[in-house]
Amino acid sequence: FRDQLFLTSFANITEISRSLSDLKASGKKIYFYFESVSTMQYALAASVADEIYVAPQGTVNLKGFSRTGIYLRDFFARFGIRFYNFRSHEFKTAFNTFTESGMTEGEREALESLYFSLQDELERMISFGRGKKLTAGIGELIKNGPYLSSEKALSAGLIDGKLYNDEISKWARGNNYNVSR
Numbered sequence: 491f492r493d494q495l496f497l498t499s500f501a502n503i504t505e506i507s508r509s510l511s512d513l514k515a516s517g518k519k520i521y522f523y524f525e526s527v528s529t530m531q532y533a534l535a536a537s538v539a540d541e542i543y544v545a546p547q548g549t550v551n552l553k554g555f556s557r558t559g560i561y562l563r564d565f566f567a568r569f570g571i572r573f574y575n576f577r578s579h580e581f582k583t584a585f586n587t588f589t590e591s592g593m594t595e596g597e598r599e600a601l602e603s604l605y606f607s608l609q610d611e612l613e614r615m616i617s618f619g620r621g622k623k624l625t626a627g628i629g630e631l632i633k634n635g636p637y638l639s640s641e642k643a644l645s646a647g648l649i650d651g652k653l654y655n656d657e658i659s660k661w662a663r664g665n666n667y668n669v670s671r
Contacts, residue, residue: 496531498530500530500608500611500612503530503533503534504611504615506534507533507534507537507538507615510534510537510538511537511538514538514540519540520538520539520540521539521540521541521542521543521662522535522539522541522542522543523542523543523544523653523655523658524542524543524544524545524548525544525545525548525655526544526545526548526549526550526551527544527548527549527550527551528551529551529552529553529554529612529635532550532551532552532616532648533612533615533616534615535619536615536616536619536620536648537615537616537618537619538619539619541650541651542648542649542650543649543650543651543652543653543658543661544640544643544649544652544653545640545652545653545654545655546640546652546653546654547640548640548652549636549637549638549639549640549643550635550636550637550640550643550648550649551635551636551637552631552632552635552636552637552643552648553632553635553636554605554609554612554632554633555605555608555609555612556605557601557605559586559587559593560587561586561587561590561591561592561593562587562588563588563589563590563591564591566588573585573588573589574589575588575589575590580596581596581597581599581600583596583597583600612632613628613629613632616628620647620648623647623650624646624647624648625645625646625647626646631646631648634646640652
């Protein structure tokens with residue numbers, strides 16, 4: 491797979507990973523190449539790839555899940571504007587942006603549950619495919635990300651080598667092409 495810059499949900503990434511795992515189980519080799527790679531794309535590649543390559547100037551934007559929110563209740567109050575949020579349940583938080591000064595406990599609890607679950611799956615996918623190649627635990631590697639240098643990603647065991655885009659065809663043909671490692 492060559493620089494597959496597509497956007498999709500994490501659920502779809504896990505489905506694609508399962509399908510590629512089936513392909514790999516049939517004896518096919520799977521290689522990924524990226525100019526630069528996002529966390530979700532990396533998780534997919536790491537879960538199934540025999541090898542992952544990044545451009546020498548590329549990055550591995552590996553980071554965990556988080557959310558930054560804005561809460562506008564105090565801002566609107568300065569102008570005499572007040573929103574009413576008719577919640578049916580504690581965890582219904584769609585309009586908290588307008589009615590709260592900060593994150594509610596219910597919102598925090600729901601987001602932590604969601605993000606911890608997603609983070610566990612992300613770490614499982616990467617560890618499953620890259621475990622023995624990684625130089626540290628995946629939690630530590632994510633904490634140290636993003637990797638703005640392909641050399642640092644290579645040193646961490648996140649990738650197998652560095653190639654320029656025009657070098658991929660030569661490498662794929664196997665012309666005794668040396669990959670920067």
